[in-house]
Amino acid sequence: VQADEVDGRLLQFEGGLSVTSVVLTGASALAAKLKKPLPLTGEQAVKFANYLLSRKSVQQPKGALHLLEGIESMTGNAQFTPLTVSLASSLAVSSDSPNVQISVTDLKGNSAGDLKVSVISATHVQTDKVVASNVQLKKAGDVYQLDLMALKPAAGFYELVVSAVPAKANAKIVGNKDIKLSVKVLTKMAVNNAELKVIDSDGSTEGRTMALSYPGKEGKALSLSNKKKIQLTFSVQDTVAGSKMLVHQAFVKVANLKSAAEIVYVAEADSNKVYKFELDLGSDAAEFKASGKYSLSLILGDAVVSNPISWLVADLDLELGEAAAAGEPGPFQPKPEIKHLFREPEKRPPQLVSTVFTALCLAPFLLLLLLWIKLGANISNFSFSLSTLGFHVGLGAIFTLYFYFWLQLNMFETIRYLALIGLVTFICGNSLLAGIAKKNK
Amino acid sequence: LIHFYKRATMRWLPVFLTLISLAYCRKVLVVLDNPLIQETHSMFLNQIKSIPGASVTIKSADDSSLALKKYGELLYTDIVLLAPTAEELSGGMTADTIVEFVDEGGNLFVAAGLETGDLVRDIASEVGVELDETGTTVIDHLNFDAKDNGLHNLVVADSANLIKSEKMVGKDNGPILYRGLGMVTDPANPLALGILTGSSSAYSHNPEEYIVDYPHAVGKNTLLIAGLQARNNARVLITGSLEMLSDAFYTSQVERAGQPSVAAGNSKLIGALLAWTFHQAGVIRIEAVDHHLAGQKDTPAFYTIREECEFSLKMSELVNGAWVPFKGEDVQMEFVRIDPFVRQKMVNKNGMLTAKFTIPDVYGVFKFKVDYARVGLTRVSASVQIPVHPLRHNQYERFIQSAYPYYASAGSMMLGVFVFSLVFLHFKEEVPRPKTE
Numbered sequence: 001v002q003a004d005e006v007d008g009r010l011l012q013f014e015g016g017l018s019v020t021s022v023v024l025t026g027a028s029a030l031a032a033k034l035k036k037p038l039p040l041t042g043e044q045a046v047k048f049a050n051y052l053l054s055r056k057s058v059q060q061p062k063g064a065l066h067l068l069e070g071i072e073s074m075t076g077n078a079q080f081t082p083l084t085v086s087l088a089s090s091l092a093v094s095s096d097s098p099n100v101q102i103s104v105t106d107l108k109g110n111s112a113g114d115l116k117v118s119v120i121s122a123t124h125v126q127t128d129k130v131v132a133s134n135v136q137l138k139k140a141g142d143v144y145q146l147d148l149m150a151l152k153p154a155a156g157f158y159e160l161v162v163s164a165v166p167a168k169a170n171a172k173i174v175g176n177k178d179i180k181l182s183v184k185v186l187t188k189m190a191v192n193n194a195e196l197k198v199i200d201s202d203g204s205t206e207g208r209t210m211a212l213s214y215p216g217k218e219g220k221a222l223s224l225s226n227k228k229k230i231q232l233t234f235s236v237q238d239t240v241a242g243s244k245m246l247v248h249q250a251f252v253k254v255a256n257l258k259s260a261a262e263i264v265y266v267a268e269a270d271s272n273k274v275y276k277f278e279l280d281l282g283s284d285a286a287e288f289k290a291s292g293k294y295s296l297s298l299i300l301g302d303a304v305v306s307n308p309i310s311w312l313v314a315d316l317d318l319e320l321g322e323a324a325a326a327g328e329p330g331p332f333q334p335k336p337e338i339k340h341l342f343r344e345p346e347k348r349p350p351q352l353v354s355t356v357f358t359a360l361c362l363a364p365f366l367l368l369l370l371l372w373i374k375l376g377a378n379i380s381n382f383s384f385s386l387s388t389l390g391f392h393v394g395l396g397a398i399f400t401l402y403f404y405f406w407l408q409l410n411m412f413e414t415i416r417y418l419a420l421i422g423l424v425t426f427i428c429g430n431s432l433l434a435g436i437a438k439k440n441k
Numbered sequence: 442l443i444h445f446y447k448r449a450t451m452r453w454l455p456v457f458l459t460l461i462s463l464a465y466c467r468k469v470l471v472v473l474d475n476p477l478i479q480e481t482h483s484m485f486l487n488q489i490k491s492i493p494g495a496s497v498t499i500k501s502a503d504d505s506s507l508a509l510k511k512y513g514e515l516l517y518t519d520i521v522l523l524a525p526t527a528e529e530l531s532g533g534m535t536a537d538t539i540v541e542f543v544d545e546g547g548n549l550f551v552a553a554g555l556e557t558g559d560l561v562r563d564i565a566s567e568v569g570v571e572l573d574e575t576g577t578t579v580i581d582h583l584n585f586d587a588k589d590n591g592l593h594n595l596v597v598a599d600s601a602n603l604i605k606s607e608k609m610v611g612k613d614n615g616p617i618l619y620r621g622l623g624m625v626t627d628p629a630n631p632l633a634l635g636i637l638t639g640s641s642s643a644y645s646h647n648p649e650e651y652i653v654d655y656p657h658a659v660g661k662n663t664l665l666i667a668g669l670q671a672r673n674n675a676r677v678l679i680t681g682s683l684e685m686l687s688d689a690f691y692t693s694q695v696e697r698a699g700q701p702s703v704a705a706g707n708s709k710l711i712g713a714l715l716a717w718t719f720h721q722a723g724v725i726r727i728e729a730v731d732h733h734l735a736g737q738k739d740t741p742a743f744y745t746i747r748e749e750c751e752f753s754l755k756m757s758e759l760v761n762g763a764w765v766p767f768k769g770e771d772v773q774m775e776f777v778r779i780d781p782f783v784r785q786k787m788v789n790k791n792g793m794l795t796a797k798f799t800i801p802d803v804y805g806v807f808k809f810k811v812d813y814a815r816v817g818l819t820r821v822s823a824s825v826q827i828p829v830h831p832l833r834h835n836q837y838e839r840f841i842q843s844a845y846p847y848y849a850s851a852g853s854m855m856l857g858v859f860v861f862s863l864v865f866l867h868f869k870e871e872v873p874r875p876k877t878e
Binding site: 004006010012016017054055057058059060063090091092157182183184246248249250251253255262264266299301302303305308310330331332334335336337338339340342343348349351353354355357358360361362364365368369372376377378379380381382383388392395396399402403432436 | 475476477479480481483484580581582583587589590591592593631641642644646648651652654655656659660661687688689692747771773775781782783784785786799801802803814815816841842843844845846847848849850852853855856857858859860861862863864866867868869871
């Protein structure tokens with residue numbers, strides 16, 4: 001197996017924790033037995049130790065065993081004893097917790113004997129200013145302590161270079177020189193001279209100016225139309241150093257109270273470190289989709305500030321030009337329902353009209369009967385002979401067939417029936433007429 | 442005959458396709474850029490391995506045996522890319538081939554990190570997600586964890602910032618720990634999903650430089666986890682933090698200033714998102730499309746206008762590996778002839794969805810169309826084509842009151858002829874008495 005270096009910091013054997021641990025444990029046991037040193041340099045021991053410590057979050061019991069065994073092989077009577085020099089206190093140092101505490105232990109967390117721990121240099125990262133050099137730390141309990149705030153450091157990130165030298169020279173101890181640690185000095189900030197101005201877009205009339213003080217809110221809601229501009233100016237003060245400071249995050253958030261939609265603007269600082277923010281409702285109205293109640297908040301934050309601020313400055317009531325576009329459903333919403341509008345049937349004339357005309361149509365028949373009676377029509381010559389009966393019944397049957405054709409029959413059935421009845425009627429009719437003609441001769 | 446063929450395929454085609462599809466057999470490829478990830482992210486890898494029916498292959502980014510296709514066939518159904526720093530992968534896998542993989546239906550889970558190479562950036566921008574530059578990170582001065590290393594970039598995202606879709610993220614999620622890049626999607630992109638956003642005070646910027654221009658992402662537009670469901674239902678999930686998948690984050694507590702410490706919800710959320718990405722959750726299908734006249738059972742060859750019609754289909758959802766009836770209440774059905782004439786909600790009875798309506802009085806060739814797309818669910822559609830005839834000559838209304846005069850006139854004419862024939866043929870004229878007197 002071969003040891004691979006990862007990131008220049010860790011050394012592990014191919015195969016991970018189990019293989020690394022087994023090799024280290026076995027090799028150190030073998031060296032102890034043979035009383036011969038391993039071909040291992042202090043640097044490499046440190047890197048192995050780094051790898052073992054990086055596997056602290058191992059999940060399996062088997063892995064935990066390997067981790068502990070590997071660490072065991074690097075403590076106690078091992079060839080090298082890597083030390084861990086780490087920050088025992090929190091990363092952030094402020095006037096509330098001014099001490100930087102450094103713990104120097106062996107891999108198992110036990111004391112590594114009598115050590116002289118000193119900060120070789122403490123450099124402010126941003127300005128490269130060295131605030132301390134070669135300061136020895138005092139032992140306080142299990143850790144070594146330095147009161148960093150006593151040096152009156154400016155806020156920011158600091159890089160400490162720490163060395164832990166054993167009181168008695170010990171060649172076994174490695175990983176104890178030039179350890180770089182990062183700390184952060186915090187400060188508290190305050191918002192000063194905050195002013196909110198409402199002026200007309202064209203600057204014609206002098207607008208209102210409202211002074212604000214954190215954490216108070218401007219009492220009345222500001223009612224603004226799209227002809228107005230809002231200006232917010234403020235400065236941020238470093239309460240420890242007493243001067244104005246710039247913060248990484250200086251945002252102004254305008255949020256719609258109903259729909260929770262928000263728009264965030266960046267407030268910019270001028271050369272005097274005074275932040276200014278301007279919102280022209282005339283030109284920027286397009287970003288606000290709807291009129292209504294909004295809230296104006298100021299969000300300030302920085303990595304070196306211990307009290308980030310989210311300050312609700314004022315309520316706004318915006319009256320913008322047109323209403324928002326009608327809510328068209330998005331592609332994932334149900335679409336509006338469509339019900340088909342059926343064509344209305346045409347209007348028909350009132351029933352009275354058809355009744356009157358039906359009567360009118362029936363009138364001639366009645367008139368026929370009346371006039372016949374008047375004229376003295378009769379059917380006295382009717383004789384009950386086959387042909388007579390046949391003819392009249394057949395004729396009646398034909399008309400009945402027409403009626404049924406109108407009601408329900410189709411042409412084919414009708415033609416069939418008509419053929420039969422028609423034939424009978426024709427023969428009877430012929431014979432009847434012949435009879436009448438003979439009678440009249 | 443053509444109608445029957447169409448009806449049969451419409452009914453059984455979706456079932457055939459799902460059987461053939463890889464709903465039960467998933468071949469996952471995990472690509473790592475750092476062999477240590479197998480150990481530092483062992484819980485995440487176990488989550489992938491515990492997907493039912495999954496066979497997981499873990500390969501390194503520079504492994505020469507890395508390949509997506511063999512003889513033109515895809516070797517894997519899903520890819521998990523845990524290689525943020527990789528500039529390229531071996532085996533011919535580039536951003537283009539990976540996007541082609543998604544085009545062919547494969548699912549993708551990508552993790553970026555504080556240092557991200559061009560490969561992951563290109564893949565992200567192909568799916569509509571813009572990652573911020575290397576050197577930037579998501580910062581939130583008001584919502585950071587106590588274990589932060591000073592830059593306030595170990596941010597905590599509340600479960601309130603999750604997308605509102607239980608099928609994607611599950612329910613009752615705890616706060617999420619995150620340290621990585623911020624992402625934005627174009628709001629005009631209808632397919633991109635912002636799954637986890639930062640809080641209102643979050644932003645993505647280089648922590649060592651002052652903000653001059655507008656940051657890449659601000660407030661709720663800062664996406665921590667973004668996703669996309671392509672039109673072929675392939676799913677892509679991108680997270681800007683490889684660390685949020687690590688064992689260390691899974692097992693840690695969330696400690697915020699002024700709030701009690703709670704267990705981080707990373708494990709539960711990523712478990713739900715993995716199930717969603719690999720088509721174990723939020724997958725629905727349509728079976729058994731059917732239509733007939735109200736009250737009858739057979740499917741007719743055509744409809745006539747103004748008939749009462751009933752359209753039904755069966756929808757199921759994949760839950761824990763089994764297809765159960767789908768419970769959605771907002772499935773809509775459209776009756777379309779180029780434009781929809783009828784659109785209404787379907788009634789859901791235990792997975793059987795039905796819609797009853799009257800065929801419009803417009804004739805032509807129509808389609809019953811169902812196209813259901815909701816956030817977190819696969820998009821399903823079904824359509825059946827059916828002609829609609831106008832009224833036949835003998836289907837119109839008869840015996841209308843306004844026509845009574847015509848009926849009367851015809852009837853009286855027939856009656857008149859009958860009576861007249863009787864009178865005419867058998868009339869006996871009175872013989873006039875000769876004037877003999």
